[in-house]
Amino acid sequence: MKVTVQFSAQLRAAAQEAVCTVDATEGSTVQDVIRGIAEEHGGEVRSLLLDEAGELSPSVLIFADGQQVLWEAPCTVAPDQTVIITTPIAGG
Amino acid sequence: MSLGEPLSAEERATYEWQLDVPGFGVEGQRRLRDASVLVSRLGGLGGVVAYELAAAGIGRLVLAHGGDVVPSDLNRQLLMTHEWLGKPRIECATARLLELNPRLRIEAVGENVCERNAERLVAEADVIVDCAPLFEERFLMNREAVRQGKPMVECAMYELEAHVTTIVPGQTPCLACLFPSDPPAWRRRFPVFGAVSGSVGCLAAMEAIKVIAGLGEPLFGRLLCFDTRSMAFHAATIRRREDCRVCGEAGQKGAPAS
Numbered sequence: 001m002k003v004t005v006q007f008s009a010q011l012r013a014a015a016q017e018a019v020c021t022v023d024a025t026e027g028s029t030v031q032d033v034i035r036g037i038a039e040e041h042g043g044e045v046r047s048l049l050l051d052e053a054g055e056l057s058p059s060v061l062i063f064a065d066g067q068q069v070l071w072e073a074p075c076t077v078a079p080d081q082t083v084i085i086t087t088p089i090a091g092g
Numbered sequence: 093m094s095l096g097e098p099l100s101a102e103e104r105a106t107y108e109w110q111l112d113v114p115g116f117g118v119e120g121q122r123r124l125r126d127a128s129v130l131v132s133r134l135g136g137l138g139g140v141v142a143y144e145l146a147a148a149g150i151g152r153l154v155l156a157h158g159g160d161v162v163p164s165d166l167n168r169q170l171l172m173t174h175e176w177l178g179k180p181r182i183e184c185a186t187a188r189l190l191e192l193n194p195r196l197r198i199e200a201v202g203e204n205v206c207e208r209n210a211e212r213l214v215a216e217a218d219v220i221v222d223c224a225p226l227f228e229e230r231f232l233m234n235r236e237a238v239r240q241g242k243p244m245v246e247c248a249m250y251e252l253e254a255h256v257t258t259i260v261p262g263q264t265p266c267l268a269c270l271f272p273s274d275p276p277a278w279r280r281r282f283p284v285f286g287a288v289s290g291s292v293g294c295l296a297a298m299e300a301i302k303v304i305a306g307l308g309e310p311l312f313g314r315l316l317c318f319d320t321r322s323m324a325f326h327a328a329t330i331r332r333r334e335d336c337r338v339c340g341e342a343g344q345k346g347a348p349a350s
């Protein structure tokens with residue numbers, strides 16, 4: 001199934017794209033999708049999404065259907081869902 | 093100007109166009125006049141917050157910003173002017189705000205929020221608007237706002253994007269709920285147009301006005317995200333963490349928090 005993922009803030013700059021479409025298997029979670037994106041892009045995208053131990057970085061914000069998804073709470077993706085990922089920003 | 097005094101003729105004349113806003117009125121105006129707001133850093137974001145609050149008739153501003161005006165401030169820091177290059181930002185900002193609103197009382201602090209002053213600065217205010225460009229300062233204000241039970245408008249931008257939410261300790265997620273680990277990728281220098289930081293500043297000022305005057309629906313438990321590249325705005329529900337190091341049980345029991 002197709003899942004649309006939107007990148008914002010530094011992640012968008014690192015990925016050099018604002019949106020991508022991921023082919024996710026039935027039953028996979030938002031967290032699986034994001035881990036897959038980190039591995040596929042590698043480099044700066046990976047370092048923004050994963051910590052040194054390769055775990056999902058807890059300070060990256062994820063939203064699906066207007067609700068925040070916490071890293072530690074697996075959330076199954078739905079077909080045609082849009083997932084938004086944003087990195088922490090503090091510009092003043 | 094003591095608490096609860098009626099509006100003066102000058103105040104009525106100055107604010108008559110906003111007194112007409114339904115749900116605001118004379119009572120809302122008096123609440124603004126009797127309130128103190130801490131704005132930390134008066135850059136592209138905080139300068140606009142302070143200016144809008146001064147225009148709206150806030151009674152008192154506690155302002156913290158160190159350093160002197162440099163040329164690269166002037167693309168966005170609307171309280172700073174060319175004439176003040178090389179002179180203290182806090183003095184320039186204070187002069188500009190008083191030009192607009194001479195009734196305004198200002199506590200001007202010529203340094204940024206730090207471990208030494210955070211508790212006192214937050215204690216001076218009814219509402220905090222966090223406009224600092226470093227997470228270290230933001231986390232300090234968040235910790236003190238939670239400890240002292242003060243609402244804090246949390247606003248930030250990067251490039252053409254921005255985030256705004258309003259924190260009410262004990263009710264909504266706090267900044268450490270949103271970002272439980274230090275954001276290592278954040279760098280002090282960020283790409284910015286003044287029109288973006290200024291837009292966020294206007295929204296943050298509106299949140300502060302709403303919280304103080306009891307107007308509308310502030311962004312409690314919601315994070316407004318917008319991207320001026322596409323002009324896409326969305327507000328998402330954000331989650332409080334029970335194990336938050338600041339507002340969770342561990343934080344509230346006085347465990348070390350940062």
Ligand SMILES: [Zn+2]
Pocket residue numbers: 265266267268269270333336337338339340
């Ligand atoms: Zn918290």
